[in-house]
Amino acid sequence: MFIDQTRPIVIERSPANAGMPDPCAKCDARGQSVCSAMDAADLSRLADIAVVQSYDPGATVVEEGDLAAYFYNITAGYARLCKLLPDGRRQIMGFPTRGHFLGLAVTTTYGFSVEAITPLRLCRFSRAKLRAVINDFPQFESRLLETAVHELVVAQGQMLLLGRKTARERLASFLMSELVTQEACACPRNHVHLPMTRADIADYLGLTIETVSRSFSRLKTDRLIDLHGGAAEVTILDRRRLAAIGDGET
Amino acid sequence: MFIDQTRPIVIERSPANAGMPDPCAKCDARGQSVCSAMDAADLSRLADIAVVQSYDPGATVVEEGDLAAYFYNITAGYARLCKLLPDGRRQIMGFPTRGHFLGLAVTTTYGFSVEAITPLRLCRFSRAKLRAVINDFPQFESRLLETAVHELVVAQGQMLLLGRKTARERLASFLMSELVTQEACACPRNHVHLPMTRADIADYLGLTIETVSRSFSRLKTDRLIDLHGGAAEVTILDRRRLAAIGDGET
DNA sequence: GCTGCTCCTTGACGTGGGTCAATACCCCTG
């Protein structure tokens, strides 16, 4: 507890639920997840309460304002986490992906929507059942606290971005954090894949589509990045300078 | 756990530390705090590790980037929690006050500074000692998780504000949340006291001093609020409409 | 009650990013 928590939480369902070989035990992300708090013998407790679900791109997993009955753990794909104003203005709080635990920032109703960007696969846990697991395994609660604390640190960084950074700085910041995230998954170095649209990026960075597009173009003219493949593929040409811009230096 | 957590955490020092009558036992905020997780007999464990500190207005309690050795629990006064960019641009993440627990959103170093706005009184806990208390009292960790989750909900609301609301909406939102907070402390109805400067409010709302000042003036011309006493006292004249503006309606 | 702070307000003007609109690009599908 109280340590930097960058390891995502990943859980998968058990044979009891699915009639398949025990996925929790062989989950390749378990070592970096809350599940690492439980030893192999106890893993089935987790697997027993997980329900695997799949969603197509654009599908809604959770609607803002719905009664919060479940927590979710993404095992594959990209989602967006958004809040809306009555007139339709949208703010995206993040792009949770493989390993992210959803539903922590919850009262009795969800304070945000979750929508699939790519085909999405996740494990669903009912609040009540997860509560029971936590009672039996207090280490699990410690990991949840670590996760919440990490989310809070990220959220504070995003507040700084939204409140004080320029469009160019926001985009640089976003590209660098995507780069770091994706490099952790053994993707090619200095390359970022962006499954979300420009509209998603705009709503994440507090900008418009046009400003995002112009900022991309300007970073390209400045030889900091390169664009390919229908705007979804970005190569970082000058990593150090891009990071400096994202951090608000100069 | 996983319930709406609006109750702040308040702890005070024990006679063991201060040679004074047991403050934890008679702390008037204990019922709404993490301390409510511990019964009267165990309270001394908390009091034993708390060190009371006082700061003058403007003093720095925590410097962004310092090694995070302590947690803090504010017992009286207003503080500001800020992050800086290298060129001096500042974003205030919040105005913690009586009952707020500081230091959750922390890795090995503090990701923010904490500065006193008014005379400030707080209890300091070393991370290591608090860790020991948590080991003995797992309910304490549950309360910390609730607190972190609540902070996260607030942070997400602030991201929506910073990314998508107009200056007028931001100020209305801020005044309403201060009103709600201060009414919980039995202050006069429909009245808000603002101990922070216009610059603090601007850096909290992602605006400039001038825009904040103009937005105040416009809310006043529109008969939604009234200003007195050197700009620090605000009366809310039309609570419903102010709330609607803050929520982005119309 | 004057002096000198600091903080706030207000006005005049500038600009980064929003808005509107026209293409361009990229895949589909047939």
Place this chain on the structure above:
DNA sequence: CAGGGGTATTGACCCACGTCAAGGAGCAGC
């Protein structure tokens, strides 16, 4: 490979908010 729909880029223009600058209000010290 032509047509069509979604998405991205680019340009021209506009405006909410930032910048700069000039008072004003409150208050502490003497």
